[in-house]
Amino acid sequence: MNKSITYKILEKNLVKGTVKQGQEITVKVNQTLTQDSTGTMVYLQLEALSPNKIATDFSVAYIDHNTLQTGFENADDHEFIKTICAKYGVIYSKAGNGICHQLNLERFSKPNTILLGSDSHTPTGGGVGAIAIGAGGLDVAVAMAKGTYTLIVPKVLNINLSGKLNKWISAKDVILYILKILTVKGGVGYVIEYTGSGVKELSVTDRATITNMGAELGATTSIFPSDEITKDYFVRQGREHDFSMLVEDENVLYDKTLDINLSNITPQVAKPHSPDNIDDVKSIEGLKVDQVAIGSCTNSSYTDLMKVARILKGKKVHPDVSLVISPGSSNVISMLIKNGALNELINSGARILESACGPCIGMGQAPKTNAISLRTFNRNFEGRCGTKKAGVYLVSPETAAISAIKGILTSPKNLDTDPNISLPEKFDVSDSFFIFPNQTKYKKIFMGPNIKPFPLKEKLQNSIDKKIVLKTGDNITTDDIMPSNAKLLPFRSNVPELSKYCFKTIIDDFNVRCEKNNGGIIIGGDNYGQGSSREHAALVPLYLKIEAVIALSFARIHKANLINSGILPLVFLSKDDYLKINENDDIKIENIINDLNSSSKITITNLTQNYKFDVLFDGSKRDKEILFEGGYINYLKNMKEGEN
Numbered sequence: 001m002n003k004s005i006t007y008k009i010l011e012k013n014l015v016k017g018t019v020k021q022g023q024e025i026t027v028k029v030n031q032t033l034t035q036d037s038t039g040t041m042v043y044l045q046l047e048a049l050s051p052n053k054i055a056t057d058f059s060v061a062y063i064d065h066n067t068l069q070t071g072f073e074n075a076d077d078h079e080f081i082k083t084i085c086a087k088y089g090v091i092y093s094k095a096g097n098g099i100c101h102q103l104n105l106e107r108f109s110k111p112n113t114i115l116l117g118s119d120s121h122t123p124t125g126g127g128v129g130a131i132a133i134g135a136g137g138l139d140v141a142v143a144m145a146k147g148t149y150t151l152i153v154p155k156v157l158n159i160n161l162s163g164k165l166n167k168w169i170s171a172k173d174v175i176l177y178i179l180k181i182l183t184v185k186g187g188v189g190y191v192i193e194y195t196g197s198g199v200k201e202l203s204v205t206d207r208a209t210i211t212n213m214g215a216e217l218g219a220t221t222s223i224f225p226s227d228e229i230t231k232d233y234f235v236r237q238g239r240e241h242d243f244s245m246l247v248e249d250e251n252v253l254y255d256k257t258l259d260i261n262l263s264n265i266t267p268q269v270a271k272p273h274s275p276d277n278i279d280d281v282k283s284i285e286g287l288k289v290d291q292v293a294i295g296s297c298t299n300s301s302y303t304d305l306m307k308v309a310r311i312l313k314g315k316k317v318h319p320d321v322s323l324v325i326s327p328g329s330s331n332v333i334s335m336l337i338k339n340g341a342l343n344e345l346i347n348s349g350a351r352i353l354e355s356a357c358g359p360c361i362g363m364g365q366a367p368k369t370n371a372i373s374l375r376t377f378n379r380n381f382e383g384r385c386g387t388k389k390a391g392v393y394l395v396s397p398e399t400a401a402i403s404a405i406k407g408i409l410t411s412p413k414n415l416d417t418d419p420n421i422s423l424p425e426k427f428d429v430s431d432s433f434f435i436f437p438n439q440t441k442y443k444k445i446f447m448g449p450n451i452k453p454f455p456l457k458e459k460l461q462n463s464i465d466k467k468i469v470l471k472t473g474d475n476i477t478t479d480d481i482m483p484s485n486a487k488l489l490p491f492r493s494n495v496p497e498l499s500k501y502c503f504k505t506i507i508d509d510f511n512v513r514c515e516k517n518n519g520g521i522i523i524g525g526d527n528y529g530q531g532s533s534r535e536h537a538a539l540v541p542l543y544l545k546i547e548a549v550i551a552l553s554f555a556r557i558h559k560a561n562l563i564n565s566g567i568l569p570l571v572f573l574s575k576d577d578y579l580k581i582n583e584n585d586d587i588k589i590e591n592i593i594n595d596l597n598s599s600s601k602i603t604i605t606n607l608t609q610n611y612k613f614d615v616l617f618d619g620s621k622r623d624k625e626i627l628f629e630g631g632y633i634n635y636l637k638n639m640k641e642g643e644n
């Protein structure tokens with residue numbers, strides 16, 4: 001049968017099962033990546049699993065999120081990760097080396113392999129033809145310990161690209177255009193596979209920008225073929241040995257196909273507060289701009305920043321605009337220094353930040369109240385930038401750069417400079433910021449006072465009798481559940497401290513309600529838990545004794561995180577039942593284990609309003625077994641040797 005590239009890679013790395021849509025399979029994980037914000041928890045979990053050494057080909061721990069060290073907490077966490085990396089043989093990337101996905105693309109990505117990362121933008125690796133999946137931290141810890149990952153074979157959505165991008169239109173405009181068509185839910189349940197003659201019009205870093213924001217489409221991952229353009233990238237990175245060809249067969253039968261003609265795409269903008277709130281730049285051109293931020297794992301490559309430097313060359317940033325730029329890696333900075341582009345950026349009035357996530361995660365550069373901030377990032381959820389009353393607009397680096405000069409949102413379409421950037425024959429590839437396993441001598445794992453044990457659950461009870469402690473609307477993000485700002489980021493390894501801020505953007509006293517009621521149940525709307533892979537959005541509710549979340553639908557990674565934590569994710573069968581249930585209702589769920597074993601349908605009694613309704617557990621047999629055991633760690637501990 002003719003195969004998609006997705007199915008080819010899954011088959012190549014198959015450990016258990018059959019690669020057939022909807023089937024549960026276990027695959028070999030070749031690489032993992034973590035960042036520090038999710039990483040502390042991942043390595044605590046790895047320590048709980050306690051393998052002799054990691055079972056992947058290699059794993060990398062990046063320090064890129066919490067790089068501000070205004071207290072001891074972040075520094076302690078970095079030291080913990082560094083020492084545990086030495087124990088298990090994980091490569092450690094120091095703060096300042098770069099943003100995990102950009103750096104991983106440059107230094108470690110490989111076509112035809114499977115990468116699992118504890119960050120939702122791990123699909124960036126799809127730009128070189130890898131299956132790169134963002135997963136919960138525990139899945140990544142298990143992949144390191146056992147070398148495998150279990151997933152349901154997704155459907156494949158083919159985006160067939162034709163035509164050629166117009167001058168100053170870039171990959172960011174392409175993915176924003178696709179978000180306009182498909183929305184933040186359009187990729188759910190799919191791997192998005194790019195094919196067609198248009199693929200050859202895109203460089204590897206262009207492709208990576210597109211696969212990066214496949215996360216915003218809700219897709220499991222996104223992937224491009226690995227072709228001559230990919231090979232050229234590997235040669236320039238000095239990694240030709242890591243290259244292998246990957247092309248789809250002819251006449252593949254995809255689950256869905258979308259045709260996009262690149263020639264039709266114009267500059268796009270995602271308006272506040274959702275990455276799919278898309279418009280043509282020209283429809284709101286002239287909007288006054290206060291801040292422009294260029295960088296993030298979406299748009300911080302050498303080519304992106306060279307285009308920005310070309311636009312800013314000899315010009316001045318508008319007096320009313322603060323322009324900040326975070327290059328994607330220390331090697332990108334090094335190349336910009338060598339060719340003089342950094343000079344051009346600084347001479348224009350741009351502030352050069354450390355090579356890290358920085359403003360993307362609200363780590364500095366929060367805009368002023370009511371500011372309009374143009375960002376080349378991938379998310380613009382309310383408050384994520386650190387200022388609740390600010391409007392974040394997502395644009396391409398080209399639109400960002402010209403707008404920084406003009407002081408108003410401006411289309412780059414009429415720029416008269418040449419947009420073609422030629423790549424250096426060899427990229428800079430310094431290893432100074434990496435600590436490789438054979439270079440380390442630490443004997444003891446460092447655990448500062450900020451690092452607290454993570455919560456674990458008991459086995460699932462057959463009956464739950466609890467109060468509805470919160471009812472939410474649609475599209476609740478992991479940011480809403482467990483806010484992540486510069487103040488809270490240092491506490492990623494301290495769940496008790498974080499619990500005081502759970503759902504803080506929605507209500508003030510969620511933790512108090514849970515403490516008063518000895519836990520409870522949450523009611524969610526559609527797409528509950530969208531956004532980042534943040535495992536803390538499940539671990540903190542677990543700490544607060546939340547037993548179940550009943551929602552209209554769940555975002556993929558968050559649902560997996562709830563299951564891994566031992567919290568039941570249940571889906572309403574009727575929207576009327578969602579509308580009818582109220583906060584503070586007492587509900588009883590009986591016969592849970594029997595019902596899960598027999599049909600996946602569970603009946604709930606609303607004791608306060610005196611009626612019954614049915615909900616569904618939409619998961620695999622293995623998911624149920626994990627829930628029965630009270631979460632993934634317990635499940636693995638009770639697993640017989642040799643099982644996956």
Ligand code: F3S
Nearest residue numbers: 121296297357360361
């Ligand atoms: Fe970092 Fe933002 Fe990407 S936090 S990993 S730059 S989405």
